[in-house]
Amino acid sequence: MATIATAADAPLKDMDEWDDFLTGRYKAGKTEEEFRQYDEQATPGGAGIYRQNHKYQTFDYEKAKQKEYFGLNKGEKSIWEAAEFLNTLVDDSDPDTDLTQIEHLLQTSEAIRKDGHPRWFVLTGFIHDLGKVLCLWGEPQWGVVGDTFPVGCAYSDQIVFPEYFKANPDYNNPLYQTKYGIYEPNCGLDKVHMSFGHDGYIGEVMKNYLPEESLYMLRYHSFYAAHRHGAYRHLMSNHDVEMFEWVNKFNPYDLYSKGHTKPDLKQLKPYYDDLFAEFFPAKIAW
Numbered sequence: 001m002a003t004i005a006t007a008a009d010a011p012l013k014d015m016d017e018w019d020d021f022l023t024g025r026y027k028a029g030k031t032e033e034e035f036r037q038y039d040e041q042a043t044p045g046g047a048g049i050y051r052q053n054h055k056y057q058t059f060d061y062e063k064a065k066q067k068e069y070f071g072l073n074k075g076e077k078s079i080w081e082a083a084e085f086l087n088t089l090v091d092d093s094d095p096d097t098d099l100t101q102i103e104h105l106l107q108t109s110e111a112i113r114k115d116g117h118p119r120w121f122v123l124t125g126f127i128h129d130l131g132k133v134l135c136l137w138g139e140p141q142w143g144v145v146g147d148t149f150p151v152g153c154a155y156s157d158q159i160v161f162p163e164y165f166k167a168n169p170d171y172n173n174p175l176y177q178t179k180y181g182i183y184e185p186n187c188g189l190d191k192v193h194m195s196f197g198h199d200g201y202i203g204e205v206m207k208n209y210l211p212e213e214s215l216y217m218l219r220y221h222s223f224y225a226a227h228r229h230g231a232y233r234h235l236m237s238n239h240d241v242e243m244f245e246w247v248n249k250f251n252p253y254d255l256y257s258k259g260h261t262k263p264d265l266k267q268l269k270p271y272y273d274d275l276f277a278e279f280f281p282a283k284i285a286w
């Protein structure tokens, strides 16, 4: 089994710590003011990953990573193979209590299924974090998880820990620090470069297979500044705003579906075999 990023600057003992940070931050019923207070008292791991993420996610970094990964040249895998591959990413310090990656995916998708949503929505729940396989290809945690945000224009103060952007080289590039930066007003998010991470990557992997609503959920599920705090409307088209209703619909399942009972993979497998066969060929490019 592989452990996650052992590099000296890796701030998290595992990636679930970031998910736990988000769950704490967006605990149901919290006010905006309480979000801020939570950020200030955040766990060192939560703050640490943002410090690096905000420092290193430049416009040029995003462009280079997009070039490296969006050609989908990492080989072919079935959905189960990708999920099992992701599952090799474990927290060695506490292997018994943490949910595996597959269990997080199943808890998300099963909560969606229980609420009677369409099958593509259930499927979206299962695949939404498969992009974290980027970690297994050597990408650092700060380049895989963490809130995403547009690069190439001014940072919103609605992004968690905005003060950390002062360490980003783009912060001193006047071209990138106006409200619109390199973009046109309401140009639409498909023209906007987002910081690189597991969201954009999985959206790219799935773009030929799933409906647009699903692709929005995948691509923007970590874009908290927009979907939770309403930032960046000046870059979004009317169509984006409509589609973000789906992103909002998805978010509670991602944040709050962590239950105490582990999903029974063996019992659930036939349902998911059918679901995958409905949308995908046997293997897809990653």
Ligand SMILES: [Fe+2]
Pocket (backbone or CB within 6 Å): 128, 129, 198, 221, 222
């Ligand atoms: Fe995610």
Ligand SMILES: [Fe+2]
Pocket (backbone or CB within 6 Å): 019, 128, 129, 254
């Ligand atoms: Fe997730």
